[in-house]
Amino acid sequence: MTESAPEAMIRIDRLTKRYGERAVLQDVSFDVAPGEIVSVVGPSGCGKTTLLRSIAGLAPPSEGSVSIAGREVTEPAEGVAVVFQHFGLFPWKTVFGNVAYGLTVAGMRRKDAEPRVRQLISLVGLEGFEKSYPYQLSGGMQQRAGLARALAIEPRVLVMDEPFASLDAQTRDLLQLELLRIWEQRPTAMVFVTHSIDEAVLMGDRIVILSGRPSHVHDIVDVGIGRPRGREVVDSERFRVVRDYLWTVVMSNGAGQSRPGSADEVTRAGDPPSAESAEGPGPI
Amino acid sequence: MSLPAQPPAAAAAGTAARGLRAARARQPRADGEPQHAHSRGQIMAVRVIAGMVILAIWQFGAMAFAPAYIPRPSRTITQIPGVLSDQQFLSGTASTLLAILEGLLIAVVIGTVIGLIMGRLRDVDRALRLYVNSFYAMPIVALVPLLTVWFGYTPNARLAIIVIEATLPIVFNVAEGARSISGSYEDVARTYRAPWWRVWTGVALPASLPYLLGGLDLAIGRALIGAVVAEFIAGLNGIGYYILFNVRSFHQDDAVVAVCVLIAFALVLRALINLAVRRGLPWYRAA
Numbered sequence: 001m002t003e004s005a006p007e008a009m010i011r012i013d014r015l016t017k018r019y020g021e022r023a024v025l026q027d028v029s030f031d032v033a034p035g036e037i038v039s040v041v042g043p044s045g046c047g048k049t050t051l052l053r054s055i056a057g058l059a060p061p062s063e064g065s066v067s068i069a070g071r072e073v074t075e076p077a078e079g080v081a082v083v084f085q086h087f088g089l090f091p092w093k094t095v096f097g098n099v100a101y102g103l104t105v106a107g108m109r110r111k112d113a114e115p116r117v118r119q120l121i122s123l124v125g126l127e128g129f130e131k132s133y134p135y136q137l138s139g140g141m142q143q144r145a146g147l148a149r150a151l152a153i154e155p156r157v158l159v160m161d162e163p164f165a166s167l168d169a170q171t172r173d174l175l176q177l178e179l180l181r182i183w184e185q186r187p188t189a190m191v192f193v194t195h196s197i198d199e200a201v202l203m204g205d206r207i208v209i210l211s212g213r214p215s216h217v218h219d220i221v222d223v224g225i226g227r228p229r230g231r232e233v234v235d236s237e238r239f240r241v242v243r244d245y246l247w248t249v250v251m252s253n254g255a256g257q258s259r260p261g262s263a264d265e266v267t268r269a270g271d272p273p274s275a276e277s278a279e280g281p282g283p284i
Numbered sequence: 285m286s287l288p289a290q291p292p293a294a295a296a297a298g299t300a301a302r303g304l305r306a307a308r309a310r311q312p313r314a315d316g317e318p319q320h321a322h323s324r325g326q327i328m329a330v331r332v333i334a335g336m337v338i339l340a341i342w343q344f345g346a347m348a349f350a351p352a353y354i355p356r357p358s359r360t361i362t363q364i365p366g367v368l369s370d371q372q373f374l375s376g377t378a379s380t381l382l383a384i385l386e387g388l389l390i391a392v393v394i395g396t397v398i399g400l401i402m403g404r405l406r407d408v409d410r411a412l413r414l415y416v417n418s419f420y421a422m423p424i425v426a427l428v429p430l431l432t433v434w435f436g437y438t439p440n441a442r443l444a445i446i447v448i449e450a451t452l453p454i455v456f457n458v459a460e461g462a463r464s465i466s467g468s469y470e471d472v473a474r475t476y477r478a479p480w481w482r483v484w485t486g487v488a489l490p491a492s493l494p495y496l497l498g499g500l501d502l503a504i505g506r507a508l509i510g511a512v513v514a515e516f517i518a519g520l521n522g523i524g525y526y527i528l529f530n531v532r533s534f535h536q537d538d539a540v541v542a543v544c545v546l547i548a549f550a551l552v553l554r555a556l557i558n559l560a561v562r563r564g565l566p567w568y569r570a571a
Contacts, residue, residue, distance in 0.1 A: 056475050076475045088472040091567045092490040102476040105486075133567040153476070 007070065009034045009189035010055060010157055014064035016214075017050050023214035024050045027064070030208050030220060034156075035187035039194060039204030041250060047215040048193040052161045055191060056082045068157055077157075081150035085162040087142045089134040095121065095145050096130040102153040113152075120148040123182060140171035147179065151186075158190040165195065176202055177231060184228045197246045201239055202229065209249055219249060353536060360537045367541040373526055377542075380515065380522035381549055383439060384507045387446030391503055394447070395454025396496060400488055402455065403462020416459075420452045424506070425513040432518045442514035442522070449510035450503035454496060461495025462488050494568055497561060504553050508546060 008031035024047040053059035057076035211218040346356035435441035515524030
């Protein structure tokens with residue numbers, strides 16, 4: 001660290017979130033520095049999305065607090081943009097209208113917003129599709145538009161909710177690298193929630209591992225891979241080390257939550273239910 | 285020959301929104317499945333043949349089994365020029381159809397506002413839903429005698445019944461649409477700090493539009509019923525009264541021509557709405 005204790009852009013302080021009686025997050029604390037990418041991983045259903053919603057100001061904490069640039073978040077804060085897993089594009093708006101949304105809602109006239117909107121549309125590689133509607137675009141192109149919409153407001157904080165999870169593998173790889181390229185041009189504090197270990201390592205400066213029920217911070221891992229990053233990162237020794245460590249931690253946590261001897265069940269989780277599994281409550 | 289122009293979806297009455305969708309599914313599409321890929325000409329040919337068969341059954345059925353005064357196509361057709369150039373028919377029809385358009389317009393505005401409020405404010409929905417449902421279930425034409433007392437035997441009574449008839453399905457559908465808006469759209473609007481009124485106009489309203497159009501489809505039919513019944517009961521000058529008057533003065537063929545004009549009006553109105561949807565809301569098909 002060359003800078004002396006940089007002010008955190010995002011500070012999550014003993015965040016607890018309950019829905020009714022059920023706590024989803026318990027005492028979660030970590031900081032994100034300006035220009036830092038923090039990946040968040042954990043088993044599915046561990047409250048990753050709830051964490052993001054709290055940062056985005058969509059779900060007020062039950063206890064503890066989330067602050068952005070020193071200000072406690074009580075409602076969606078200015079300069080925070082969210083990229084959603086299911087894109088969240090308005091089907092009744094064109095690509096242009098969707099990308100311009102954050103600007104027009106902030107009171108900018110369409111005409112004034114146009115240069116920046118066009119610039120972002122070309123930044124994400126969607127030139128020529130300004131007048132297309134979301135239904136005319138592939139999933140990858142829709143998420144490019146979603147990314148452009150988030151970037152258009154020149155956010156201080158980018159909140160990524162498994163943004164590439166519903167894309168096919170090839171598109172996902174491509175968009176990861178494009179996101180890295182775009183981020184290099186304008187480094188922004190970013191919280192990147194993903195269920196892909198590889199993606200977490202590729203994107204993050206640090207990785208927050210959530211585990212348990214309710215979820216707490218199990219560990220925070222320093223990735224220790226320099227930037228700019230490209231495809232070659234995944235072949236580096238460091239990438240392998242960090243990935244293997246994460247796998248071990250996440251897998252052991254995942255197994256620890258089920259019944260004893262369930263490591264076998266975790267590996268079979270993707271199998272279709274068979275007739276034999278009808279003998280009592282199967283793995284969830 | 286089979287009837288490939290009617291996919292199974294058309295048979296499913298379902299909600300009006302689905303009906304409208306099914307209607308559009310019948311349009312030839314570039315990406316249509318091969319078994320539906322019949323040209324517009326073929327579809328028209330099948331329709332014309334079916335129409336001729338229906339007319340033939342009517343014609344010969346009437347000739348074989350019915351008394352001479354029962355209308356039949358061969359006589360009705362000869363009455364068309366006379367009816368369509370009849371000044372009384374023209375002014376009556378214009379008055380009825382304009383009242384229907386005016387009533388539909390008012391109903392769309394009122395119905396959308398009430399529907400959005402009901403769909404978005406849960407307390408209002410809880411308070412009003414039972415009453416909207418019961419109003420929707422009752423035959424509104426039962427109110428016509430009351431309305432003729434309140435509004436007199438005037439076109440206002442007819443307009444009132446049209447508005448009531450047409451508003452209910454729109455309220456019903458828009459409320460349904462506003463209730464079922466995906467939370468993710470609202471999340472998006474909120475993260476960009478959209479003020480509440482922008483969430484209503486910019487998210488809730490467009491997201492409910494498909495439902496509004498489905499409601500409008502139902503509203504057209506109900507508005508026609510309301511208008512004609514009001515004229516029957518109140519004796520107002522209009523196409524409904526023209527039908528009643530001609531039937532009672534033994535001009536049944538003229539009455540049938542007027543009925544056909546009503547049918548044509550409803551079809552044209554729905555076709556115009558379909559056209560407007562395809563031109564103005566290209567995203568709607570996929571939404």
